[in-house]
Amino acid sequence: MCPPEHFGVLYEINPWMHREVTVDPERAREQWGNLKATLEQAGAQVEVLQPAPDLPDLVFTANAGVVNGHQFVPSRFMHPERQGEVPHYVAWFEARGFTIDWLPDYVHHEGAGDALPFGSVLLSGYRFRSDAASHAYLSRLTGAAVRSVELADERLYHLDLTFCPLDERRAMVAPEGWDRYGRRVVEALVPELLVLDSDQTMAFCANSVVVNSTVVMPSCPPEVGRQLEAWGFDIVVCDVDEFLKAGGACRCLTLALDLTLGPQGERLGEPRGRR
Amino acid sequence: MATEVVEVEGHIIDSLILAKVLDTIVDAGAEYRMVDVEIGRASTDTSHARIEIQADDEDVLTTLLTELQLHGANRVEDADATLEPADRDGVLPEGFYSTTNLKTQVRIGGHWVDVENPEMDCAIVVGDGNRVTTAPMHRVRAGDLVVVGLDGVRVQPLERPRGANPFEFMASEVSSEKPKELLVGEVAERIRIRKAGGGKILAVCGPAVIHTGAGPDLARLVREGWVDVLFAGNGFATHDIESNVLGTSLGVLLQEGPPVEHGHSNHLRVINEVRRRGSIAAAVADGYLRSGVMYECVQHDVPFVLGGSVRDDGPLPDVYTDVVEAADAMRALVPGVAVALMLASTLHAIATGNLLPAGVETFCVDINQAVVTKLADRGSHQALGIVTDAGLFVGLLADHLCS
Numbered sequence: 001m002c003p004p005e006h007f008g009v010l011y012e013i014n015p016w017m018h019r020e021v022t023v024d025p026e027r028a029r030e031q032w033g034n035l036k037a038t039l040e041q042a043g044a045q046v047e048v049l050q051p052a053p054d055l056p057d058l059v060f061t062a063n064a065g066v067v068n069g070h071q072f073v074p075s076r077f078m079h080p081e082r083q084g085e086v087p088h089y090v091a092w093f094e095a096r097g098f099t100i101d102w103l104p105d106y107v108h109h110e111g112a113g114d115a116l117p118f119g120s121v122l123l124s125g126y127r128f129r130s131d132a133a134s135h136a137y138l139s140r141l142t143g144a145a146v147r148s149v150e151l152a153d154e155r156l157y158h159l160d161l162t163f164c165p166l167d168e169r170r171a172m173v174a175p176e177g178w179d180r181y182g183r184r185v186v187e188a189l190v191p192e193l194l195v196l197d198s199d200q201t202m203a204f205c206a207n208s209v210v211v212n213s214t215v216v217m218p219s220c221p222p223e224v225g226r227q228l229e230a231w232g233f234d235i236v237v238c239d240v241d242e243f244l245k246a247g248g249a250c251r252c253l254t255l256a257l258d259l260t261l262g263p264q265g266e267r268l269g270e271p272r273g274r275r
Numbered sequence: 276m277a278t279e280v281v282e283v284e285g286h287i288i289d290s291l292i293l294a295k296v297l298d299t300i301v302d303a304g305a306e307y308r309m310v311d312v313e314i315g316r317a318s319t320d321t322s323h324a325r326i327e328i329q330a331d332d333e334d335v336l337t338t339l340l341t342e343l344q345l346h347g348a349n350r351v352e353d354a355d356a357t358l359e360p361a362d363r364d365g366v367l368p369e370g371f372y373s374t375t376n377l378k379t380q381v382r383i384g385g386h387w388v389d390v391e392n393p394e395m396d397c398a399i400v401v402g403d404g405n406r407v408t409t410a411p412m413h414r415v416r417a418g419d420l421v422v423v424g425l426d427g428v429r430v431q432p433l434e435r436p437r438g439a440n441p442f443e444f445m446a447s448e449v450s451s452e453k454p455k456e457l458l459v460g461e462v463a464e465r466i467r468i469r470k471a472g473g474g475k476i477l478a479v480c481g482p483a484v485i486h487t488g489a490g491p492d493l494a495r496l497v498r499e500g501w502v503d504v505l506f507a508g509n510g511f512a513t514h515d516i517e518s519n520v521l522g523t524s525l526g527v528l529l530q531e532g533p534p535v536e537h538g539h540s541n542h543l544r545v546i547n548e549v550r551r552r553g554s555i556a557a558a559v560a561d562g563y564l565r566s567g568v569m570y571e572c573v574q575h576d577v578p579f580v581l582g583g584s585v586r587d588d589g590p591l592p593d594v595y596t597d598v599v600e601a602a603d604a605m606r607a608l609v610p611g612v613a614v615a616l617m618l619a620s621t622l623h624a625i626a627t628g629n630l631l632p633a634g635v636e637t638f639c640v641d642i643n644q645a646v647v648t649k650l651a652d653r654g655s656h657q658a659l660g661i662v663t664d665a666g667l668f669v670g671l672l673a674d675h676l677c678s
Contacts, residue, residue, distance in 0.1 A: 181295045185289070
């Protein structure tokens, strides 16, 4: 995670951002601290990246890149406004002994915000921020089986606003964020789906963090809570509405570091496309 | 018609990306052809597909390509063709690009260059000044630059004829049960149209054309300028000459019908006399041959190639006994041909079919449905088979075209 010292809505790169809306820095710090503490209480260990001036979205570490064991694949951001974050992420991972593997510079991909594992598959979104063309490269770099899902609503501009893996059998999903092919892909992949309706989707319920059997959510409508509890999960709601002003909620503010996607140490060769 | 090739890679099957790409193409009203698909074996392997897209026009294609790019399908890297020199005469580099009869282009130095003489089952050679030609294996010389692999080569599929195609009303390409008078009329019309457009008419003739009595009608067609090139074999030419000099074909009196005594050697005598004179043209010059198809060819400067075969008697001096040379001679006469009439011939018709570029309207006439099917089925997109007696067909055609 990265503390919100320099967080604010300084530009507009998604439909939720409006520059005239000001962020309350005190409240942002409180909400961030609360999220961190909640995650730690649930059993997570949180490591911190130092914030940097002029990089207000550095808080959204979910977009740093894709973590795979000791491998880090940095993001290729769609918008120049966030491209400046990359060296910070790379330096942080390098200092911790990760190997850095790069996607080619002519494709876009925005990290764990657009690529989430389910079983042996890495589900990856595309259209608004990440390119479908990046998926083949991602697959080769990590060894993971990447399945592409086209995002269909520009308000749900990252996959992690529409998909939350819960355990090996279950996931919280917001299918209105996908096209019909994407829906079929997810239906084929996930045995038990918790399908969010429109309101639940726009409340960013899918942008939750799961630590062991605790689901940390930005909000939890009753029906959603009932289903999660029936499945044996505990729910904690963490208010993150200062961050919602930038279009991000709980998950966006975190990046899972203990993730292994594909066989370690194996790169499956270069993708066929030549440029 | 605008075409482009795109490729898409990744877990395109499981992601339904491939399905989506194909659906998108179809929804846009365009058509696709899978050029190459490699499906990964293990669930972690990626798959790769190369898809050729045909749209009605450039605008539709451009819009479609832009949308497909969203799904990760990109124009195939426009690479120049890979060239390798042949290291020996008559032997192609391994992996040489093998042609079809379709209009073909090769990318050299960033530009698409037309292949001058499309012909199937050949290699593509890039010569001086970036002239690109097809070359059959035997014509390649050591040092010739031959296109290898698939990159930098594109073919233009034949447009499906739309609208006023005279044969639209026929459901099948081989017609044994359709009114022949109607068909012949349509063939005649196609010949007139293509000729008016500057195209040449090629006739490929088997001996049955003479045996069935169509010699005089074919001669009439040649005389009046409806045949620009003739391909045949020793048998056709011999019996044409035999029938005009001795009145028989394989010893059978064409006018009356019965075989004559010792008539079986008539054709040998005729071949012998032409051999004595040195050529068919010489036989015409000294008055030995005074009528018939070959006579008219000589008189009207209609070039002909007689390709030999292992069963020939003689043969006539003009016959190419080396089949490779025969094919080369035929090749030299193919440019400009717009209509090919295959009349009661199997061997020469197939050989000719192998040499013709796509787009030559081909009419295959034979009494034997199997022969017609075989010829029409060979992948020539504009081949029409007509099952009928060649004699009757040629007679009717001459009536339509000649004064």
